Amino acid sequence: xxxxxxxxxxxxxxxxxLAGITLASAAMVVLLPNILRAxxxxxxxxxxxxxxxxxxxxxxMAAVQVMIYVGAITTMIILAIFxxxxxxxxxxxxxxxxxxxxxxxxxxxxxxxxxxxVNSVWVKSAVAAGPARVGQxxxxxxxxxxxxxxxxxxxxxxxxxxxLVGAVVIAKEDVDGDx
Amino acid sequence: MQIGNLIFxxxxxxxxxxxxIVLLLGVVASKRPHKGLDxxxxxxxxxxxxxxxVTGIAGWLAWTELAAIKAGAFTEQAVGLFVVNxxxxxxxxxxxxxxxxxxxxxxxxxxxxxxxxxxxxxxHKAEYYSLLMFASVAAxxxxxxxxxxxxxxxxxxxxxxxxxxxxxxxTDRRSAEAGLKYFLYGAACSAVMLYGMSILFxxxxxNTALSAxxxxxxxxxxxxxxxxxxxxxxxxGLGFKLALVPFHFWAPDTYEGAPTPVTAFLxxxxxxxxxxxxxxxxxxxxxxxxxASSMWYWMLIxxxxxxxxxxxMVAIWQTNIKRMLAYSSIAQxxxxxxxxxxxxxxxxxxxxxxxxxxxNNNKGAWDLPGVLIYxxxxxxxxxxxxxxVVVVGKRLKSEAIDxxxxxxxxxxxxxxxLAVFLISLAGIPPTAGFLGKLFIFGGAIMTGxxxxxxxxxxxxxxxxxxxxxxxxxxxxxxxxxxxxxxxxEAPAEPVRGTFAMNTVIAVMLFLTLxxxxxxxxxxxxxxxxxxxxxx
Amino acid sequence: MAIHSVGxxxxxxxxxxxxxxxxxxxxxxxxxxxxxxxxxxxxxxLLNAANINLVAFGSYLKIPVIAGQIFTVFVITxxxxxxxxxxxxxxxxxxxxxxxxADKISAMKL
Numbered sequence: 031x032x033x034x035x036x037x038x039x040x041x042x043x044x045x046x047x048l049a050g051i052t053l054a055s056a057a058m059v060v061l062l063p064n065i066l067r068a069x070x071x072x073x074x075x076x077x078x079x080x081x082x083x084x085x086x087x088x089x090x091m092a093a094v095q096v097m098i099y100v101g102a103i104t105t106m107i108i109l110a111i112f113x114x115x116x117x118x119x120x121x122x123x124x125x126x127x128x129x130x131x132x133x134x135x136x137x138x139x140x141x142x143x144x145x146x147x148v149n150s151v152w153v154k155s156a157v158a159a160g161p162a163r164v165g166q167x168x169x170x171x172x173x174x175x176x177x178x179x180x181x182x183x184x185x186x187x188x189x190x191x192x193x194l195v196g197a198v199v200i201a202k203e204d205v206d207g208d209x
Numbered sequence: 210m211q212i213g214n215l216i217f218x219x220x221x222x223x224x225x226x227x228x229x230i231v232l233l234l235g236v237v238a239s240k241r242p243h244k245g246l247d248x249x250x251x252x253x254x255x256x257x258x259x260x261x262x263v264t265g266i267a268g269w270l271a272w273t274e275l276a277a278i279k280a281g282a283f284t285e286q287a288v289g290l291f292v293v294n295x296x297x298x299x300x301x302x303x304x305x306x307x308x309x310x311x312x313x314x315x316x317x318x319x320x321x322x323x324x325x326x327x328x329x330x331x332x333h334k335a336e337y338y339s340l341l342m343f344a345s346v347a348a349x350x351x352x353x354x355x356x357x358x359x360x361x362x363x364x365x366x367x368x369x370x371x372x373x374x375x376x377x378x379x380t381d382r383r384s385a386e387a388g389l390k391y392f393l394y395g396a397a398c399s400a401v402m403l404y405g406m407s408i409l410f411x412x413x414x415x416n417t418a419l420s421a422x423x424x425x426x427x428x429x430x431x432x433x434x435x436x437x438x439x440x441x442x443x444x445x446g447l448g449f450k451l452a453l454v455p456f457h458f459w460a461p462d463t464y465e466g467a468p469t470p471v472t473a474f475l476x477x478x479x480x481x482x483x484x485x486x487x488x489x490x491x492x493x494x495x496x497x498x499x500x501a502s503s504m505w506y507w508m509l510i511x512x513x514x515x516x517x518x519x520x521x522m523v524a525i526w527q528t529n530i531k532r533m534l535a536y537s538s539i540a541q542x543x544x545x546x547x548x549x550x551x552x553x554x555x556x557x558x559x560x561x562x563x564x565x566x567x568x569n570n571n572k573g574a575w576d577l578p579g580v581l582i583y584x585x586x587x588x589x590x591x592x593x594x595x596x597x598v599v600v601v602g603k604r605l606k607s608e609a610i611d612x613x614x615x616x617x618x619x620x621x622x623x624x625x626x627l628a629v630f631l632i633s634l635a636g637i638p639p640t641a642g643f644l645g646k647l648f649i650f651g652g653a654i655m656t657g658x659x660x661x662x663x664x665x666x667x668x669x670x671x672x673x674x675x676x677x678x679x680x681x682x683x684x685x686x687x688x689x690x691x692x693x694x695x696x697x698e699a700p701a702e703p704v705r706g707t708f709a710m711n712t713v714i715a716v717m718l719f720l721t722l723x724x725x726x727x728x729x730x731x732x733x734x735x736x737x738x739x740x741x742x743x744x
Numbered sequence: 745m746a747i748h749s750v751g752x753x754x755x756x757x758x759x760x761x762x763x764x765x766x767x768x769x770x771x772x773x774x775x776x777x778x779x780x781x782x783x784x785x786x787x788x789x790l791l792n793a794a795n796i797n798l799v800a801f802g803s804y805l806k807i808p809v810i811a812g813q814i815f816t817v818f819v820i821t822x823x824x825x826x827x828x829x830x831x832x833x834x835x836x837x838x839x840x841x842x843x844x845x846a847d848k849i850s851a852m853k854l
Contacts, residue, residue: 045754049762056766059785060773072785075766079792082762085754086803091795091813098820103788103827110831111781114838129776136772140764146434148760152412153435157756157801162808163749174810175817178293182358182814185350186821188225189366192343193825195232196373199336200388201832203839204379358815365822369829376833385837392830393783397774400790403819404767407794411801415809 045085052078066111073104087161090171217288217301220267220313221349227259228342235335253329256338257320260345264313267349271306290353296418298356300489307581308485309349311588315478316345318592321713322470322599325706337377341474344370348482355493357406357417360486364402364450367482368395371475375467387466394459395449402446408439409494419493426494440494440505447490450483451542454516461523464535469602472531473595476538477588484545484584488577491553509550510663517543517674525681530598531608533681534591537634540678541587547667548580548649554661579648586641586724590633593717597627600706600714616689620704622711626718628686633721635679641724646675748808759800767793780837784830791823 051074058071080095147153175183215222234252289297320341331337347366354360372395376388410417412435413425430436448456464472491505520540527533598608600623605612616624633640650668657664706714766789773786795816802812 039753041754045758049758052762053765053769056769056789059789060769060777060782065779065781065785068782068785072788075789076792079796082759082796083799086759086799087749088799088803088813091799091816094817094820095795098824099788099792103824106824106827106831107781107784107788110835114835132772132775135775136768139771140768143438143764143767144761146438147408147412148757148764150412150433150435152430152433153756153760156412156414156806157804158748158806159755160748160753161803162805165808165810166803166813170810171813171817174814178291179298179358179811179814181291181298182362182818185359185362185366186818188343188346189362189369190821190825192228192340192366193369193373193829195336196340196370197825197828197832199333200373200376200379200829201835204332358811358818361815362818362822365826369822369825372829372833376836379836380840382837382840385833385840388833389780389837392833393780393787396787396826396830397783397790400770400787400794403791403794404797407763407797407801407815410798410812410815411805415801415805415807415811417811417815 041085045082048078048081048085051075052082066108069104069107069111072107073100076100076104085161087163087166090168214288214290217270217290217306218299218350218353220263220270220309221346223266224260224263224313224342224346224349227256227263228339228346231256231259231335231342232339233335235333235339251329252335252338253320253324253327253331256342257317257324260313260317260320260342264310264317267306267310267313271303271310274301274303274306289355293356293418294421296356296416296421298359298418299350299353300355301353304488304577304581305353305485308352308481308584311481311584312345312348312352312478315481315588315592316341316348316474318588318596318713318717319470319474319478321709322473322592322596323468325710326468326470326599326603332379333377337374340370340374340377344374344474345478348478351482352485354486355419355489357410357419357422360419360490361399361403361406363482364446364486365399367479368399368450371395371471371479374471374474375463377471378468381466381468383466384468387463391459391463391467398449398456399446401442402449405439405442405445408435409443412436412439419489423493437504443490444487444505444509447483447487448512451480451487451546452539453512453542453546454519454539455512457516457519457539460539461532461535464538465529465532469531469595469599469608472535473592473599476534476595477591480538480542480545481584481588484542484549484580488549488552488580491549506550506553507663509546509553510667513543513546513550514667514670516540516546517671521674521677521681524678527681528610529608530610530613530685533610533685534594534598537678537682538591540674541591541634543674544646544649544671545580545583545587547653547664547671548577548583550667551649551653551656551664552577552580554656554664579645579652582648583642583645586633586645586721589717589721589724590630590640590642593630593714593721594627594634596710596714596717597623597630600710601704604704610685610688613685614688614692616704623704623706623714624689626714628689629718629721631682631685635682636675637679639722639725641721644725644728646671748804756800756804759796759804763793763796763800765793766790766796780830780834784827784834787830788823788827791819795819 055071055075055078059068059075062068062071076095076099080092080100083092083095231252234250234255288301289299290301291298320338323337323341327334327337344367347363347370351360351363351367354363372388372392375391376385378384409422409426412430413422416422416425426436445456452460464475467475517540520536520543524533524536524540527536601613601616601620602608629640633642636642636646650671653664653668657668770786770789770793773789774783777783777786798812798816798819802809
């Protein structure tokens with residue numbers, strides 16, 4: 031497909047749409063005053079990120095992203111918001127009160143990151159023109175997890191056990207006088 | 210990888226199993242309140258017993274590794290575990306083994322503190338003690354982690370368990386807020402660190418092992434802005450764990466709000482882990498031998514100086530002893546960083562691994578042995594001071610420095626022990642703190658005279674700061690002995706610790722004073738930890 | 745065998761730009777959000793930005809490596825644990841707050 035003299039592939043169109051939704055809903059996450067809607071938009075943003083992973087030829091990551099991030103984490107956050115709707119009033123002393131100032135700082139940060147990293151000669155020399163076609167699929171991930179990366183894999187299971195037990199202890203309601 | 214090599218992380222493996230056993234004790238307890246296994250072997254006794262055994266194993270491991278190195282049995286100083294493409298994910302060298310021993314020993318002391326602070330009838334005690342044990346596992350593995358994935362997992366494991374522990378006094382609002390504040394800033398800083406790691410991963414061609422990154426990360430790349438951003442972001446996360454100055458903002462409130470034993474844990478064990486990671490990261494990846502990294506080096510020198518001054522200047526004005534110790538521990542990290550920076554600047558050529566860094570190092574230099582000695586001294590004196598704070602705080606229901614007035618009359622042992630610990634923190638001879646500072650400042654001056662004059666300035670600033678810190682440490686001693694601003698009225702009833710607490714304090718007191726007698730063996734041990742056996 | 749499929753013609757810079765933008769949006773959120781859960785949402789954006797970087801690099805490098813995806817799997821796992829801990833702490837504060845006077849809440853320093 032050729033538009034205004036540029037060759038545009040279907041993948042590029044898909045990228046622009048997915049990236050656009052990802053970024054727009056991410057902006058909603060930080061801008062919306064209603065925290066529940068912000069959390070919903072976080073789910074949308076993470077869902078579209080899964081689409082981006084698919085475009086990078088990483089199907090396993092796309093599936094994990096949808097199942098864990100969208101399916102579990104966002105749901106958990108929304109549930110917690112329902113459980114504690116008054117807690118939003120806990121105010122934090124912010125470093126920057128003025129949203130415009132914060133936006134300026136974030137914008138400068140982006141410009142800085144774009145110029146120094148994203149568009150740097152180092153990144154350009156390190157990468158190829160397209161995503162890998164082999165070696166990024168589910169069997170490859172499974173083999174890597176259970177052979178070279180078995181230590182972080184086992185450590186992650188210990189972390190989940192310890193941390194979830196701790197989270198339950200903190201979150202559960204103690205009956206008075208029960209010791 | 211040979212399965213037999215797992216013996217080098219045996220303490221962490223044993224501790225994980227023990228932590229799960231302690232967790233199961235809690236399950237038994239909740240079903241049958243006053244009988245069953247928990248009644249005969251409750252979690253608050255089971256946990257220290259297991260931890261003592263594991264500390265013994267860790268000590269034995271550190272010792273045999275040192276002995277084997279001295280005997281020349283190890284051709285290579287570091288044992289790599291879980292090797293991918295020739296690069297280890299965990300590197301157990303004597304440096305890691307000693308810091309891991311420090312982490313377990315610190316956790317053991319924190320458990321005794323917890324027994325006294327929370328008492329027998331603590332709610333969810335099995336979960337509390339098992340979380341402490343898991344946190345010590347994380348700290349001990351972080352000391353050996355030499356791969357970005359392993360470093361991230363270990364740091365996060367330690368952080369997540371620490372957030373929970375800080376918020377563990379559920380009905381105390383200060384504790385809950387301490388946990389929340391620690392969590393929000395900690396999670397944000399570790400996310401920034403992760404972003405830095407992702408850049409580092411990309412620009413070095415997809416490497417996660419530090420030794421592989423060191424190969425890719427040199428020359429022009431190390432000079433580039435991309436490399437600068439990556440290292441900068443990683444240092445944000447590590448600086449947060451160490452409470453270096455721009456990332457210290459969580460420390461005072463969290464230290465004050467968290468239960469006192471947890472504060473002790475955060476100020477010693479958690480920092481030992483952060484220190485281990487930052488030493489490994491700085492000497493291998495951001496090593497100043499590559500000319501560009503001098504940017505880091507200068508930035509860290511400024512931050513170290515600011516950290517020392519900030520911690521001490523703010524500590525002077527504190528009226529709460531926990532808050533004072535919090536600020537003073539910020540300053541203590543500054544002293545430790547002088548040792549780290551000296552080690553960094555001793556490098557003359559770029560290296561690809563920690564042991565190679567040491568091999569290039571000037572043998573007999575005092576920098577890294579000094580860091581180990583100071584860390585151990587800091588463990589003794591800081592945990593000792595917190596032990597006294599726990600005992601006095603429990604009996605007097607107060608953490609204000611005023612309430613220590615006249616403590617000498619009603620609790621001579623506790624008061625004199627606290628006096629010794631504070632004198633040691635100030636670095637006055639003949640204490641462990643003096644020995645540690647002697648090594649760190651001495652090492653900085655020796656390297657400084659050779660080729661890095663800025664280190665002499667840093668050491669001089671460290672000495673000035675020790676003098677400043679002596680003012681507020683000795684002020685507590687003055688209050689205890691002579692009363693607070695004249696109106697010294699002793700507490701109504703005598704303050705007495707339990708037998709267990711008195712024993713713990715006595716042991717730490719003995720070691721704090723005895724370390725200087727064993728200065729020679731200690732320094733020999735620490736330097737063989739770092740240098741011997743290097744071919 | 746060609747290991748890269750150039751027919752896609754999406755340069756890696758595009759993905760990295762999205763990552764950098766998400767990162768900055770997350771930082772903006774950390775600066776302006778005043779509530780604990782709002783900050784937690786921003787932290788998730790920061791983590792997501794790093795994940796996009798990792799997967800993109802892993803897939804686009806001249807010699808593609810699986811480590812990028814592996815790293816991301818662990819980050820997502822820890823993000824779940826992290827969110828659980830954060831929400832547990834928030835819920836605990838909420839429960840405490842129910843038993844306190846409303847005017848004391850506004851005095852909260854945190």
